[in-house]
Amino acid sequence: MVHETIAATNAVVTLDVALPGIVWPWLVTVNMWAKSIGTGVIFMLFLLLKKYPEQAGKLRFQTTVVSIIFIHLFLLFTLADLHQPFRMWHIFFFPHVTSAITVGAWMATAFVGLLFLLAFQSFIKKDNAAFDKTLTWVVLLAIPVTLYTAGLMSQCTARELWQMPTESAQMIFAALLSGSAFMILLAGNKLNYEAKKTLGVVLGLSALMSFILYMSEYVFGPMKAEEVAAVLEYIKGDGPYTVMFWLGQWMAYLLPMLLIVLSRASKSENILRLAAILALAGLWLVKHVWLIIPQLLPMS
Amino acid sequence: MQLGFLVDLHLCMGCKGCEIACKVENEVPLSTWRLRVKYVDVGSFPETRRTFTPLRCNHCENAPCVRICPVSALHYIENGIVNIDKERCIGCAGCVMACPYGAIYIDPLTQTADKCTFCAHRVASSMMPACVVACPVQANIFGDLDNPTSNISKYIQKNQGNVQVRKPEKGTNPHHFYVNGGNVTLNPLSSHRLNGHNLFNNITTLPIGGHH
Numbered sequence: 001m002v003h004e005t006i007a008a009t010n011a012v013v014t015l016d017v018a019l020p021g022i023v024w025p026w027l028v029t030v031n032m033w034a035k036s037i038g039t040g041v042i043f044m045l046f047l048l049l050k051k052y053p054e055q056a057g058k059l060r061f062q063t064t065v066v067s068i069i070f071i072h073l074f075l076l077f078t079l080a081d082l083h084q085p086f087r088m089w090h091i092f093f094f095p096h097v098t099s100a101i102t103v104g105a106w107m108a109t110a111f112v113g114l115l116f117l118l119a120f121q122s123f124i125k126k127d128n129a130a131f132d133k134t135l136t137w138v139v140l141l142a143i144p145v146t147l148y149t150a151g152l153m154s155q156c157t158a159r160e161l162w163q164m165p166t167e168s169a170q171m172i173f174a175a176l177l178s179g180s181a182f183m184i185l186l187a188g189n190k191l192n193y194e195a196k197k198t199l200g201v202v203l204g205l206s207a208l209m210s211f212i213l214y215m216s217e218y219v220f221g222p223m224k225a226e227e228v229a230a231v232l233e234y235i236k237g238d239g240p241y242t243v244m245f246w247l248g249q250w251m252a253y254l255l256p257m258l259l260i261v262l263s264r265a266s267k268s269e270n271i272l273r274l275a276a277i278l279a280l281a282g283l284w285l286v287k288h289v290w291l292i293i294p295q296l297l298p299m300s
Numbered sequence: 301m302q303l304g305f306l307v308d309l310h311l312c313m314g315c316k317g318c319e320i321a322c323k324v325e326n327e328v329p330l331s332t333w334r335l336r337v338k339y340v341d342v343g344s345f346p347e348t349r350r351t352f353t354p355l356r357c358n359h360c361e362n363a364p365c366v367r368i369c370p371v372s373a374l375h376y377i378e379n380g381i382v383n384i385d386k387e388r389c390i391g392c393a394g395c396v397m398a399c400p401y402g403a404i405y406i407d408p409l410t411q412t413a414d415k416c417t418f419c420a421h422r423v424a425s426s427m428m429p430a431c432v433v434a435c436p437v438q439a440n441i442f443g444d445l446d447n448p449t450s451n452i453s454k455y456i457q458k459n460q461g462n463v464q465v466r467k468p469e470k471g472t473n474p475h476h477f478y479v480n481g482g483n484v485t486l487n488p489l490s491s492h493r494l495n496g497h498n499l500f501n502n503i504t505t506l507p508i509g510g511h512h
Contacts, residue, residue, distance in 0.1 A: 011484045011491035014350070015314075015339035019493075020405065023396045083391025083411040090371040090390050101370035101394055157364035157470055158400040230489055298488045299402025300338070300355045300466075 022295050027081040029288040031074050032149055033178070036171070036283065038070035039111075039142040040179020041186070044199065046139045048183070048191070049132060051198060058190045059183075060131055061122040066186060068115050075108065100155050104148035111145045114138045146175045159294035160227035161217075170213055176206040177252070178283055181276035193269065200272050203279060204260040211253035214286070227297065234293040245289045251282025302380040302475065303418060304445040306452050306463075307354050310480035311439035314339060314352035321434035322356075325419060332405045334416040335431055340484050340491045353485040354431075354440070357382065357403040357416035358466060358474035365395035365404060365415075373413065380445075380475060381420050386412045400470045418442070445475065455479070 045063040048056035079085045092109075095102045118138060121131040150167035153159070180202040187196060222229035235245040259275035262268070314337055322328060322335040335356040342349045359382045365374045366382060373389035376382060389412035396404045396413060407414040419429035427433075432440045443450035448457075456463050456477065464481040465474040483490045 011340045011342045011351075013338065013491050013493045014341045015337075016493075017333055017336050020396075020402070023393045023406075081392070083393065083406055084389065085391075087371075087388075087390040090388055094371045094388055096370055096372040098367045099370040099394070101368065101392060105370065152368070152394070155364065155368045155394070156397040157472065158398055158402070226489055295397075298493060299400060300488055 019296075019298055022292060024081070024291060024295065026288060027077045029284060029291050031077040031081065032171075032174070032287050032291070033284045034070045034073035034077065035146065035149065036174040036178040037182050037280075038067050038074055039146045040175035040177070041066050041070075041182050042135070042138055042142045042179070043175060044179040044183040044202070046135055047198075047202070048195060049135070052191065052195045055191050055195055057128060059187065060128065061119065062186060063183070064115060064118045064122060066182065068112070068119065071108065071112055071115065075112070100148050100151035104145070104152065107141065107145050107148060111138070111141050114141060142175075143172075146171050156294075158299055159231075160225050161221070161231045161290070161294045166213055166217065170210060173206040173210040173213070174283060174287070176202055177210065177279055180206070181256075181279040184272055184276040193267065196269060196272055197264065200260045200263060200275070203275065204257050207253040207256050207279060210286075211249065211257075214249065214253075231294050231297055234296055235289060240296075241289050241293055244285055248282050248285030248289055251278045252286045253279075253282070256282075301378065301447075302445045303423065304359070304380070304443070304452055304475040304477065305356070305418065306441040306455055306477040306479060308439045308441070308455075308479040309351065309353060309485055311437045312337070312352045312354060313437060313439075314350070315436060317434040317436060318354055318431035318440060321430040322416070325422070325430035326417075328414075329407060329409050332407060332414070334403075334414070342484055351482075351485050353478075353481070355401070355403070356431075356476065357399075357418075358401050358472065358476040359418060361473035361475060362471060364398035364400065364470075364472060368394040368398040370394065377420065379423065381418050381423070382415075383417050383420050384413060384415060386410055386414065389413050400467050400472065401474075452477075 041063050045056065045059060048059065079088060082088060091102055091105045095106070097103065114134065114137065118131060118134055121127050121134060147168050150164065150171045153162035153167050154164040156162055180199040184196055184199050184203070218232060218235075222232055233239055235241045256275040256279040259271050259278070263271035263275065316337050319333065319336055323333075326334055328334050335354060338353045338355055340351045340353070342351060359380065363374070363382050366376065370392060371388050371390055373385045374382060374395055375385065386407070391406065391411050391413065393406060393413065396406065404413050404415040406412070419427075422429060429442055432442045441452050441455050443452035445453060447453060459479045462479055464478045464486055465476065466478070466486045478486060
């Protein structure tokens, strides 16, 4: 019996409504994951055009198309997650500028517009100089587009786990990780091994930084806040998300880091590709666990 | 004017009259609550005590739900009430995620966010909120916090040092106060939720209204 096993100072909820289910489900995970790729490939194209202009020039249109596809996936899943998707237009006609959702929606819209301009410049006009000039602005806009979800998460006062600036850093690293991983897969024969090695370095370093941030939160978070400690219990011991959390950490960060070292030692592009695939799949898991666990905690 | 709410937990006897009155007044659908009373048992038999805590929207001065709402569906009205315009709400559930008190839900019928409005429609007609009227022991005290002669202001004055709010560390400055509250009644992390020892033995979570 419960009353015989609890200490006198302990308390048990004996009558309450059931806890609400997951409010932001996997649709939001896909949203974040797709946006990371959509902006990440733009960052990587910019980097490659600076470092390897000859080879990267062949990737202008392809990268733009990939970004357009993933940004639209992000928008599609954002829309799908709304309970009133046909009222989406309210964001533009009744905007509330203190909300990261509003600011993000406006920026993402501008970002999509610029992506189509890039596509026009590379495919219709075939004007590389104009493309590169526009790309600079697209990269600048891609930074806040990447970061706004972190702002949104930190506006969720109820979810202590999502802190600024940690989430901002995680979003940028996720974009760099997924962008470099996708470019490794996209490049095919268009990039030489040296260029792919550079992408591997970006992938490895962003994986390392993300892993450090997650582990810092995992170890030190509970020492700072009662709520964080309670939330992290869901990924510790035999918590419901422990396996998914560690699977994500291994797939997204640890194994890709190891594989990148191996690929450099053996000069193997296939190992690099495997690292990229694992990073992309693992990132989804990592994002999903971090999205779900704060929602399991009773708020009242 | 700044309307506020106070519950004297020493008076509350957990009859749930307020809960039912709220449901009826606001036509709150099944499986959702604008106001609910939580029971927490403390101690070991036979030295046990049962506490009752009515939980509703705190109508914060610095409301995270208002801040995060992308379309101003959640907004302040002149008397300080945090109100919701269900026609404008897009159902993003940002407010549900932002509210540290778990006071907002997605209405399964309208597919929009909803919560306690201190019965703003009744207040506009100079009536008390339904839960206040229903309370048999006057544990619910409602009034203007800016008016030093109002019942709520006098109650707060009288109980100086024994007035609490939920989660003050969040910086939301709630306009909902408790007298004779404590860690067990106001902090959800201070009590256990054990399977098999709850009214909802076989219901661990409620589905969020709609497509999820």
